[in-house]
Amino acid sequence: MNNIEKKIGIIGGGQLGKMMILEAKRLGFYVTTLDPTFDCPSHSISDEHIVADFHDKNAIFELAQKSDVITYEFEHINVQALSELEEQGKIIYPSVKSLRTIQNKYSQKQALAEKGILVPRFGLVCKAEDIYKYGEKFGFPLMLKTCKDGYDGKGNYLIKTKEMVQAGFDALYKNNELMVEEFISFEKEISILATRGINKEIVIYPVGHNIHENSILDTTIVPAGISAQLEENAKEIGKQVMNVFDGVGTFCVEMFVKDANTIYVNEVAPRPHNSGHYTIEGCRVNQFENHIRAVVGLPLGDTSLICPVVMINLLGQEKNGKTKVIGVEEAYKITGVNVHVYGKKESKIARKMGHFTVTGNSAEEALDKANKVRELVKIIGCPVKIAQDGK
């Protein structure tokens, strides 16, 4: 089959799925989304939308029937159903093996460590005593994590001292796998987006400097303001990680810069990532287009940076309610500002509702402008109006 004729199925219809579809549509692809929310961000731009839970095996099989290749916008999905499909010969990218290894943060770290990639020291936790043991070995603080299903800081618990061990264990343990990691006191958090093709071709995006607030990504700054050597090293690690997981598609590798010579891999996501949103305005071919190219088997596009760029997330503010976006008109008076509104009908406090990017002649200039825009553009929740007829 001609690559360009492949029908694409995407599990997940959030903002990442939406942004994949916007790129797929330029190339004329037919896209089916699987997402439990009827009016999810991808809904209005999908050719078809299967409204079903991510773990609904029948729905995933239905998606497979409608698609020549299946991909996904997040990793906490029914890997067993995908595995059966893959055995039946269905094309799934990234592969089930990649997904299965990455989905579990312990096996992810193991795979990286085995290949000699530097990661914080880590260990499996079955009972609270294990944490004390690692505390003696790695020292405190320790990061306690659920091995699966964590994101945006959910499923993480920072155990600052020995006295917090039991509380941390009790907070996260529900007969699930837990792990601890050595706490890395880093100079900077950075991330790399990389796309790898079916033919093992790899393209790497410029390094982004990430700033988190309350464990949620707040800002990405590109260039990252690190030395050329560190930039090179981070890119090299990005390549290695793609090969470790035999990744096909766009992956994100989050890293800690400990010092001028030391980069730790923190976490890997087998999909386009929030910290790569800057690539839409900042790079020749963005992370979503390269993801689509990779999974259908097309050669990958140029990841060059067009100009310095800053991305800031727009989280739901004030209160939960009907989504209202304010301040875009004022913000657009500033050159180089692009606001993305995901189209989630309900705004919730701290929910990712949109983001904006600001380009500039330097990262500093872009950041200055971005901080002005931050004061202008907000997404808030409003009380839902009920129509007079009660509808």
Place this chain on the structure above:
Amino acid sequence: MNNIEKKIGIIGGGQLGKMMILEAKRLGFYVTTLDPTFDCPSHSISDEHIVADFHDKNAIFELAQKSDVITYEFEHINVQALSELEEQGKIIYPSVKSLRTIQNKYSQKQALAEKGILVPRFGLVCKAEDIYKYGEKFGFPLMLKTCKDGYDGKGNYLIKTKEMVQAGFDALYKNNELMVEEFISFEKEISILATRGINKEIVIYPVGHNIHENSILDTTIVPAGISAQLEENAKEIGKQVMNVFDGVGTFCVEMFVKDANTIYVNEVAPRPHNSGHYTIEGCRVNQFENHIRAVVGLPLGDTSLICPVVMINLLGQEKNGKTKVIGVEEAYKITGVNVHVYGKKESKIARKMGHFTVTGNSAEEALDKANKVRELVKIIGCPVKIAQDGK
């Protein structure tokens, strides 16, 4: 109402409508399309699609009910229905007055000439004798045109000599308005895209050099390879034209460069235009996004060129039939190539099915690469396969 909350109605669901929607969706707009073809390019990415003829007044009124602002992707539509809606207070951009004047090439030229903008000499034709008269005045060849509904060379007839007058008249006259224009022997055809806001703010895109084949745009090259002075003059004319028509939205002004000092305005389109497709990869904010920004009342975006770029149209080839795209995989091995497939189900010979752009370090390099890509990527019609059950 907050600009960002406005629901947008678009008359026409072809490639221009599709590209408008792709930009509107990033900003989270709700979009309804009116187009007679169920599976038109805009269909799968519109929130709603009213399947109806462009002249169907009821359908246009239905679109108005679903939209806070109406715009359109081509100009041969029911201006009377729009006029009634505008009188009722509906927001339509570009305005009905702009549309009415531009829709008729004679009144378009009159409006330009009245404001002192240089256009080829022209005159209204009611009978064949009028053409002889203008022939004596302007000389042959003469361009005979239908005043309305012409595009891509349809409705144009080049009268090379006196002997062809009657044949030309007979070919185009069907109780409709005709006009003649002095034939300009030009050095270069160029066009300007310009966007004007509700507040009369104007942004102008870099000049493109257009090459037509069989009266259909084939290639746009940017920069246009003209002197800085001509570039400046063309941009100034673009601004003047936007003001003449009180345009809101993105317009295209096609021009003839006669010599180093003389630019004629050929035709104006009150909408984004094929010769501005290069802006998607070539400019910071493309013609479609600026169109959307203008019609909802947002400040306009940066039209700066990112790098030299060439656009080539992909017309249907070989025969009419089910659309098949070939050669994208080979083409994507060349850096800087982006293929756009409009998603028209049926390929027809000479129908606009897609386009590609190629970026480069210089226009020459981009053009070299583009000519390679032209040999690779083709859209052809295949015989439609009939399923065994006859469906």
